[in-house]
Amino acid sequence: MKVTLQPSGHVIELLPGERIIDAVRRLGFDAPQSCRNGNCHICAANLISGRVSQNGTERTRGELYTCIAEPLEDCEVEWQGVLAPDELPVRSLACQLVEIQDVGGDVCRVLLRTPAGKPLRYHAGQYLLLERPDGELSAFSIASAPHEERLLELHILLREDSTRALVEHIREQRMVRVRAPLGDCCLPRLPQRPLVMVAAGTGLAQMQSLTEFCLHEGFTLPMHMYWGVRHPGDFYSAPHWQHWQQQENVYLHQVVSDTPDWPGRQGMLCEAVCEDLAVLADYDIYLCGSPPMVYATLDALLAAGAVREQIHSDVFSYAPRED
Known part of the structure; x- marks a missing residue:
């Protein structure tokens, strides 16, 4: 029944x-x-x-x-108010601006502080909605991890007029309303398999949250992070990158797709993953990027032996593809 x-x-x-x-x-x-x-x-x-x-x-x-x-x-x-296992209540709250920092690549790092009192509960890898001056909502991955408590970190790409206007509004008001947490591409608890994290551009924010959560909780299995951009100048200063480089179980890869004279690794992110990892079925895989990027990566990884149930992305929920 x-x-x-x-x-x-x-x-x-x-x-x-x-x-x-x-x-x-x-x-x-x-x-x-x-x-x-x-x-x-x-x-x-x-x-x-x-x-x-x-x-x-x-x-x-x-x-x-x-x-x-x-x-x-x-x-x-x-039946209102029913939450599935590991599902958290969505809340609307006003957050105080702590800092807006230019980190390069047309990206700013925005730090917000939630109100004192009842803390905002969220899982590593979830996202929030920022309220624009006109009342519309824009989605951004939460780059901070749950153990950072009242601090919320966002990585915002400033290449659209509407997004620049939103950041300036936050800067002027020193406050912003958020709705959180949202998204099911997250880690309520430590995974049982090694991780592959694939991020395009500011998709690194979601992977930062996952990585910081795992390290904080003592995760010892391998974590392979692939961060891709079109041009080298699109890489920005990731606040934990140097710390991750010092971790024995974290493997970092930067990949550029559209600059032939880039001295580092070139090509598509999915190609880099498939070149490095022989048995993809052994991994839980997290993807963050545009829907075309995510689905192209999904298809390539499945063809290389990855298990569909072990591949996760918020794109699967907000932009489902007809099979």
Whole structure:
């Protein structure tokens, strides 16, 4: 028996005769409930479709209590505030500007401080939305790692008028509203396999968060980072690069695609990965870049033996490709 939870879209599978809230607990979801504290009706949901039995009465529509409702067939319910395992609540908050630093390559490093009090919880590799002066939202990877607590670091490319205007607005106001955390290309806990991290341009921000989290938590398996740009001048000063170079399990690669006289490594990022690593099925792989770059890299890695379930990118969610 399956129950689809809205608005999250999560689908849970129930055991025979199992109540909805018991299935949610068994599967590790976090859901509104306070029965054990004597507060009834907190677990209420709305039955959209299907049939349930509640205290011996069959229901096909309207409010139900997940603590006593037993589905009689596949159902769909509206139940606000339900979080899947490792899913964190999205919050909107005002952050204080700490610093805006020019790091080269038309990139600025923006440091924000979240409000004191209840900390913002996020997983390494997630992203946030910055609120523009017109109320529109723009997405940026969080380059900091969760252990940095109130500090949020962003790497912002300043090649569009709208983005330059946003950064100037933050500089003038010394504050900005953010919505976070978002994205499922992240590490709630340390991985069980070595990592390959492939970043184009400011996609390095997401990989910085993953790397700093792993190092902080004592990860000892190999981490291969591939950072690619079109021209050497597009590389910017990565704040932890020298520290990473000193780590025995971190392997750094800079790749330039469109400058033939570049003395370093040239070509496509996917080519560099395939040249270096013989058995890609042994790795968890994280990709960050434009949708065309991510899908081209995905196809090349799969052809070289990578496992699809072990390749992760936010592009797969916000720009899904029709297969």
